[in-house]
Amino acid sequence: MIDTRWWQRGIFYQVYPRSFQDTDGDGIGDLDGIRRRLDYLAGLGVDAIWVSPIYPSPMADFGYDVADYCGIHPMFGDLEAFDRLVADVHARGLKLVLDFVPNHTSDQHLWFRESRASRDNPKRDWYIWRDPAPDGGPPNNWISNFGGPAWTLDAASGQYYYHAFLKEQPDLNWRNPEVRAAMHDVLRFWMARGVDGFRVDVIWHLMKDADFRDNPPNPGYRPEEGDIGRFLQTHSADQPEVHDIIAELRRVVDEFPDRVLIGEIYLPIDRLVAYYGEDLAGAHLPFNFQLIYASWNAESLAALIEEYEGSLPRGGWPNWVLGNHDRPRIASRVGHDRARAAAVLLLTLRGTPTMYYGDEIGMENVPISPEDVHDPWEKNEPGLGLGRDPERTPMQWDASPNAGFTAGRPWLPVAANFAHCNVAAMLDxxxxxxxxxxxxxxxxxxxxxxxxxxxxxxxxxxxxxAYQRELGGESLFVVLNLGGETQRGIALPDGVAEGHVLLSTRLDREEKVTSGFSLRAHEGLVIALSAAT
Incomplete structure (x- = not known):
């Protein structure tokens, strides 16, 4: 095996802590719940657990509005519970990765409360404040990612503050060296407690245009995309200076041995790969979300794989993602049979795969009635289907009430199919x-x-x-039928006499094959190849 790091060889598993396991009956998952399920995760075979935000927060955006970067929200536990989790994770040979949310804080964070206290407060410049436009309106046309203007007027000081998301999530000013130093210390705080790395939220948003120019109209705008699609984020995100900021974050992470820095980046491939940084001094893994949006056909998938592989900088390590807490679940996007083939794709492509909790049992999006909606995006732009509650519902552990997630009332409804779609049933x-x-x-x-x-x-x-994975003398052939009809006459690669099926998506096939074999509808195979004699 070539010399690689754990985050290159391993598999990441995202835990959305509110929905993973509740231990105190309040209907919301907690740190002790994650600890309770560590044996399951170790048995599944994943290598690293990425935990979505657990910091103190008013929960305007369910933890992505941080009020204290160096604490734990009481609903999840406390620092002692966190330390126990880290110890138990490491005792099982696993790694723990935290969500880091540096673009914005809660408006209840002490920093922002000081910043808005007066124009001459020492922390005023820790956030982005601008005078009104000549007509008294917002300083420019930037739109919040959750709909509506990205500027809110502070009547007391007569200035607007910028928020790329909710008005309760004011953006930090990363051009201020004091902000950068404070956030670097946050990383050090958690790494000193044993955290193995960070997934950095909306990392491409950290720097904004210094002149705050208007964003240009989006010529391809479609109303179903929501308000944010009306303009291209040319000046409000993905600025050239962001790469210096990320390089600084990387240097801090590198102060501790064998840590990983992952960046959340929703950009086209040609822009995404820039986040590896010059000389690979940026994010170790700029998240690649191409499979989330891909058309489910062979030519489209092959083209995006080829484009991504061809765009990677020399030495840049690839990664793949099928779903997360912000996008509809894979089983709902493509159906259950295709979701099995998608699992083969995720776990056999070159690079680090990241799984989303519950996808391994085929969890689907859960319909959320209007009275049960929590997601602020859905509340701000109702009726467009932009809400993220459906993919954040409780993990389905068994057939007991509330799927074994909680003894109380779950914060989001459990799927109607939990009696048969659950871990316990599928383990059998x-x-x-x-x-x-x-x-x-x-x-x-x-x-x-x-x-x-x-x-x-x-x-x-x-x-x-179909594609091959090769290392040393080993050659594996992965072939997927993405359609609903049997495919016959499938050829092995040139120069190959026969192969042995190691795995079928239906788990009912281990046999020798020669060129001309068949694939059933939606079937994928992993085949060990034998050279021609």
Missing amino acids: DPFSILALYRRLIALRRVHPALQTGSYRPVTAHGDVL
Whole structure:
């Protein structure tokens, strides 16, 4: 095996803590709940647990409005509970990654309360304040990502403050060196407690245009995208200076051995790869969300894989994501049969895969009635289907009330299908999607070619997508039928006499194959190849 770091070989698993496991009956998950389920995660075979925000917060945006970067919200526990979690994670040979939210704070953070106290407060410049436009309105046309203007007037001081998201989430001024120093100390605080790395929220937003120029209209705007789509974020995000900021964050992370820096970046591939930084001194893993938006056909998938692989800087390590807390679940996007094939894709492409909790049991988006809506985006722009509550519902552990998530009333409704779609039921089913994930992950562990081997495209024709993973003398052939009809006459790669099926998405097939084999509807195979004699 080539020399690689744990975050290159491993599999990340995102835990949305509000929805993972409740232990105190308040209907909201907590740190002790994550501890309770560590044996499950270790048994699943993942390597690192990424935990969404657990900091003190008024919860205007469910933890992404941080009121104290160096504490734990009481609903999740306290620092002692966090330390116990870190110790138990490490005792199982796992890693723990925290969400870091540096673009904005809560408006209840002490820093912002001081900043808005007066124009001459020492922390005034820690946030982005601007005088009104000549007509008294907002300083420019920037739009909040959750709809409406991105500027709110502070009547007491007569200036507007900028917020890329909710008005309760004022943006920090990363051009201020005091802000940068304070946030660097936050990283050090958590790494000193044993945290193995950070996923940095909206990292491409950290710097804004110094002249605050208007954003240009979006010629391709579609109303169903929401208010934010009306303008291109040319000046409010993805500024050239952001890479110096990220390089500083990386240097801080590198003060501690073997840590990882992951960046949340929703940008086209050509801009995404810039976040690896000059000489790879930026984010170790700029999150690649291409599969979340991909069309489910062989040619489109092959094209995006080729574009991504071809755009990576020399030495840049790829990564893949099927879903997260902000996007509809994969089973709801493509259906259950295709979700099994998607699992093969995620776990056999070159690079680090990140799983979203519950995808391994085929959890779907849960319909949320208007009275149960929590997400502020849905409340701000109702009726557009932009709400993120459906993909944040409680983990389905067993067939007991509330799917074993809580003894109280869950903060979001549990899926109606939890009686059969749950961990306990699927652990007893050797053909379940959970069994598939466990087999796939185990396969990665015993076949180095799937962890760190090269990627070579083989075919993308009709509904069939195929590629090879190779390392040393090992060669594995991954072939996926993305359509609903049987595909016959599938050829092995040139120069290959036969192969042995190691895994099928249906978990019912281990056999020798030669060129001309068939794939059932939505079936994927991982095949160990034998050279021609």
